[in-house]
Amino acid sequence: MDLNIAHSPAAHCENGTISSLLRYYNINLSEPMIFGLASGIFFVHLPFLKMSGMPVTSFRTFPGVLFKRVTKMLEIKTHTRRFFNPQKAMMELDNLLMVKKIPVGCVVGMYYLPYMPIEYRFHFNGHNICVAGKDEKSGDYIVLDSNALQKVTISPEDLQKVRFAKGGTYPLLGQMYWIESVPKDLPPLKPLILNSIKKTCKNMVCNPSFIKFVGTRGIRYMGERICNWEKSMGARRAQLNLAQVIRMLEEIGTGGAGFRFIYGAFLQEASSVENLDWLNSFSERITQIGDMWREFAYKSSRIYKRREGENYSYNDLGELLFQISEKEDSFFKDLYARVKEIS
Amino acid sequence: MKVKEVPQDLKYLKGAIVRHIDYAVDEDGKYQGVVSDGWTPKNEALEVTLDAVNDECEKILQRIRNKETSPLEYHLVKNLMDVKLLSKYTGISKRTIRKHFTPDAFSELDDEILSKYASALRITVEQLKSIP
Numbered sequence: 001m002d003l004n005i006a007h008s009p010a011a012h013c014e015n016g017t018i019s020s021l022l023r024y025y026n027i028n029l030s031e032p033m034i035f036g037l038a039s040g041i042f043f044v045h046l047p048f049l050k051m052s053g054m055p056v057t058s059f060r061t062f063p064g065v066l067f068k069r070v071t072k073m074l075e076i077k078t079h080t081r082r083f084f085n086p087q088k089a090m091m092e093l094d095n096l097l098m099v100k101k102i103p104v105g106c107v108v109g110m111y112y113l114p115y116m117p118i119e120y121r122f123h124f125n126g127h128n129i130c131v132a133g134k135d136e137k138s139g140d141y142i143v144l145d146s147n148a149l150q151k152v153t154i155s156p157e158d159l160q161k162v163r164f165a166k167g168g169t170y171p172l173l174g175q176m177y178w179i180e181s182v183p184k185d186l187p188p189l190k191p192l193i194l195n196s197i198k199k200t201c202k203n204m205v206c207n208p209s210f211i212k213f214v215g216t217r218g219i220r221y222m223g224e225r226i227c228n229w230e231k232s233m234g235a236r237r238a239q240l241n242l243a244q245v246i247r248m249l250e251e252i253g254t255g256g257a258g259f260r261f262i263y264g265a266f267l268q269e270a271s272s273v274e275n276l277d278w279l280n281s282f283s284e285r286i287t288q289i290g291d292m293w294r295e296f297a298y299k300s301s302r303i304y305k306r307r308e309g310e311n312y313s314y315n316d317l318g319e320l321l322f323q324i325s326e327k328e329d330s331f332f333k334d335l336y337a338r339v340k341e342i343s
Numbered sequence: 344m345k346v347k348e349v350p351q352d353l354k355y356l357k358g359a360i361v362r363h364i365d366y367a368v369d370e371d372g373k374y375q376g377v378v379s380d381g382w383t384p385k386n387e388a389l390e391v392t393l394d395a396v397n398d399e400c401e402k403i404l405q406r407i408r409n410k411e412t413s414p415l416e417y418h419l420v421k422n423l424m425d426v427k428l429l430s431k432y433t434g435i436s437k438r439t440i441r442k443h444f445t446p447d448a449f450s451e452l453d454d455e456i457l458s459k460y461a462s463a464l465r466i467t468v469e470q471l472k473s474i475p
Binding site: 240261 | 344355356357358359360361362364365366367368372374376378382383384385387388389390391392393422423427428431432465
């Protein structure tokens with residue numbers, strides 16, 4: 001039994017899963033559009049919150065909120081469930097798939113995913129996949145993972161294991177979500193786009209000034225801290241921390257430059273909506289900012305892997321972050337002002 | 344980033360069906376998603392993390408040769424697991440796992456417990472008993 005949803009690779013797993021679920025109901029939204037509507041872009045650097053001993057740096061909003069935000073905006077009814085009993089969790093999944101013929105999104109852990117290369121087997125418990133069928137003979141599930149180039153299959157044992165992955169910030173409890181019903185006509189996109197842009201800008205630049213870890217101020221804050229990394233934690237530890245930041249910035253799922261390019265694609269796509277063509281110039285601006293983030297990644301890599309003739313220091317990185325912070329600050333402030341003007 | 348600048352530095356994804364998608368602009372400034380094999384700076388970021396793991400493995404190997412610890416600790420670190428998680432996945436207490444880090448206790452383990460460890464670490468029992 002296969003629900004026959006066409007597979008389409010995406011940069012980010014949650015966007016990709018949402019877009020697969022929506023596609024089944026003939027709603028075709030691109031990945032950047034989903035990401036933009038859900039106000040996915042963000043920045044936060046939390047030196048006091050440690051994950052495997054390293055400060056948390058994130059370029060996006062919290063996992064799990066994208067699905068809720070997008071479906072709520074589009075007036076789509078959804079359901080999310082968690083389980084204490086793994087067998088029950090698998091039975092309910094089968095029930096939805098086989099009896100009700102509904103594709104299901106599952107939050108899973110990365111470590112036991114059979115098709116992940118060994119080097120990527122980290123205990124990351126926020127990966128999203130779309131389960132879209134089951135081979136009745138072998139019992140294997142047909143899965144759309146947006147990071148894979150084609151559909152993959154997972155055995156029931158493995159699926160149960162990844163759905164109940166241990167560790168992480170909170171227990172997974174076989175979390176799964178699906179669409180219950182879609183409205184006949186989707187609401188017009190224009191006000192949704194403007195509202196979500198407003199929300200994004202608020203998240204980035206309108207935080208009270210005593211919260212220095214988030215938004216564009218957070219980028220500056222990380223710049224200030226990064227200058228002292230070598231002194232405060234020693235060369236080796238500082239390199240590991242820097243590598244961790246670059247992995248959050250560039251690793252699978254970001255679309256490059258910590259989601260800045262996806263956001264650029266969103267603004268460009270939104271500019272084709274009536275009277276929003278001015279968004280195009282903003283798309284170009286965020287693309288330039290994305291290129292600066294790439295430069296940051298490149299220079300950082302020259303610190304943890306030194307090459308002859310190139311000598312970058314943590315101060316250079318800090319300086320670059322100050323510039324990025326300033327650019328993003330004026331970008332989101334200008335964008336906010338423009339959107340407020342017309343809505 | 345331009346479409347033709349999307350990096351294709353294949354390293355860790357060799358042979359896997361997993362790939363990156365990068366968003367980049369074409370000649371006319373239009374955005375599109377482009378499949379990427381990887382990018383050296385991020386491959387190296389992963390390499391730095393894995394190097395740290397390998398360094399620790401080397402130290403553990405030395406301690407195994409000195410009869411101070413068992414192959415279990417080596418495979419635990421090598422497979423990016425830790426005692427707390429292994430305990431949760433196997434149902435064996437952390438204290439007992441640490442006891443099995445001693446060569447004597449490890450050599451007396453029966454197949455049932457060994458296969459529990461092996462399956463949690465995604466290796467075979469043979470691999471678990473041996474070291475490189």
